Amino acid sequence: MASDQIGAKAMPRTVKYSFFTVLGLFVLRWREPRLNRPYKTFAFPLTPLIYLSLTGWILIYALIHRPIEGVFGLALIASGFVIYFIAKKFERSEAG
Secondary structure (H helix, E strand, O other): OOHHHHHHHHHHHHHHHHHHHHHHHHHHHHHOOOOOOOOOOOOOOHHHHHHHHHHHHHHHHHHHHOHHHHHHHHHHHHHHHHHHHHHHHHHHHHHO
């Protein structure tokens, strides 16, 4: 496999994970507003929003031009969400 093919397959995955990591920044700020934050994001929320906009555009572009790989990547992420919520429900049933 040529190096450009490896990069074409790996880049959208990396962008998806970094997109959800930065999105997690907003989730954490919303769920835990009083949490001590030793590092402050510069110009919050502007810089993370710009990053999410650009990476979102890259993901949409990749999904349009490589739909098979894009759908498999989205299915992988969706399966992770399903497993997370099943584990969370299982954890609650054991605790309560």
